Amino acid sequence: MSHQAMAPPIYGLIAEFDTSTELVDASRAAYAAGYRKMDAYSPFPIEEASEAIGFHKSRVPLVVLLGGLLGGLSGFGLQYWINVIAYPLNVGGKPYDSWPAFIVPSFEMTILFAGLSGVFGMFALNGLPMPYHPLFHVEQFSRVTRDKFFLCVEAADPKFDLVDTQRFMESLKPVSIAEVPH
């Protein structure tokens, strides 16, 4: 039984970069080195960054599609039910199921449901709102919303080792490296 003092558990190691190109290169290197539980952070969307960390496909489009289908069908269904079943009303001798007139509200419901499910879906998939996150402990991380780029390798990664990972991150030539406490 070892008597070595246990280091306090940490969330991961974070490296800071100055440019988007360095961030993407570092993310690719970390992926190539076998790290999977990691994330790149940037002040604006960088398509290459999510590719580099191995996140290729988001499910947002599927959510939007399903929401749109649900909205369109329920919009049309509602009108059909009202006009044909629940409250048949003769307007100008038109058939009860005068479907061309129902297109506009069905279309609007499609858009409404698609948009709202997309927005709520995006936030839900992203796990937001999340007011607390370990990364907010790192002082320099506040500049991720300004002009700095970060790569965080999480301690949950099976390959993570405080010493080895730190050495690996140093090889990426970042501006700084910091431990992320929980």
Added chain:
Amino acid sequence: MNQGPEGKTALLENPWPDEPPVLTPGQSYGSMTDQIADAVLTRPIGLGWLAGLAIGMGLLGILMMAITYLFLVGVGIWGINIPIGWGFAIINFVWWIGIGHAGTLISAILLLLKQSWRNSINRFAEAMTLFAVACAGMFPLLHMGRPWLGYWMFPYPNSMGVWPQFRSPLVWDVFAVSTYATISAVFWYVGLVPDFATMREKASNRYTKSVYGLLAMGWRGSARHWKRYEALYILLAGIATPLVLSVHTVVSFDFAISIVPGWHTTIFPPYFVAGAIYSGFAMVLVLAIPIRHYYGLQNMITMRHLQNSAKIMLATGLIVGYGYFFEAFMAFYSGSTYERFMMENRWMGPYAVFYWSLIFFNLVVPQVLWLPKVRANTIWLFLISLVILVGMWLERFIIIITSLTRDFLPSSWGHYVATRWDYAVFFGTIGLFTAAMFIFIRIMPAISIFEMRTLLPEAEVKAK
């Protein structure tokens, strides 16, 4: 105009040396962040801003009075009476909702077309959309006479056992406008989230920080988040584009589906949509020119933006002109006495002054935009935009009032004169809009910070 991924640097290099750049050189992520965020966080409240807010609030006060009196007495205080059941309320509704359309055009359609010059004007154009839709929405509600029963327009199970009449374009309007307001609001908020995170980090005051922090929802710029965010943003743009076209189409259906002379025409949907974008861009210029001047944003909202907007106005103005021409042509070509009389009545009837002013304001004056010198002059652009806004209001007045006052039987003709309460509500909504815009630019970043960062050449990832 290719400004795709590989064309990004071309924004600064500017392939057209005669034209101003989209972003002036010498800026960085940090400098742009500071410039936009400090306008909210550290800039002292100026006299100009206070004066603007005071004007807006003053007019808003008039609106509150007018609405209070309206609720007490009823819509009889307005100039409406049979045969003119729709007066200022519908004119202003159409005018405001049209103004809102340019915001969606800039944020959605120009995004899909990869026109990255939109990045510095989309935020406040979207805000403009929201406030314009809010102003527009008030009119049908107030016009009901009993606006507290407005929810009766929506289909919901009720003890009266009745349902809305879905074959009426007025019900379609309820769906179109409420969807439009909702989607515009979420599109705007989603666009703001990363910028709220920037504001959260930059704010020094604890309370300010908490408010921005709440609004930012813990945004931390993760690549996974950005990926989903971008997927959603482009999809929202993709659904907002048909939506915005549908909204003014449905508004035009309110007229076109009826059989009133001058309304029952197939040209209405495209002609209304073009008119909406026309007046909307005029409002964008009316807002952008003073904002960039007083906030010193000439490096981000450059002459290129103003000139491009002017060109869009010129193009949509010509489409509107085509609409005017074909309205007149069809009136005669149709062979219908009533249609022909409608046109002659517009030209020579009691409202002829308004008709010819609208032709002068919407068709004649904007033609000076063909001259590059006029497009390069902010004062000219500002004045022309104001003229177009007035012209587009007159257009709606003519469409609605001339057709309703003299339709088929001379025995049922009438005359419409707006009362002081009509004007009070109309100018009151201008106050609501003004006050909302002034408050907006004080508390939120008026330019999308994160989208501006992507315009810098160093934002591009260079291949090894």
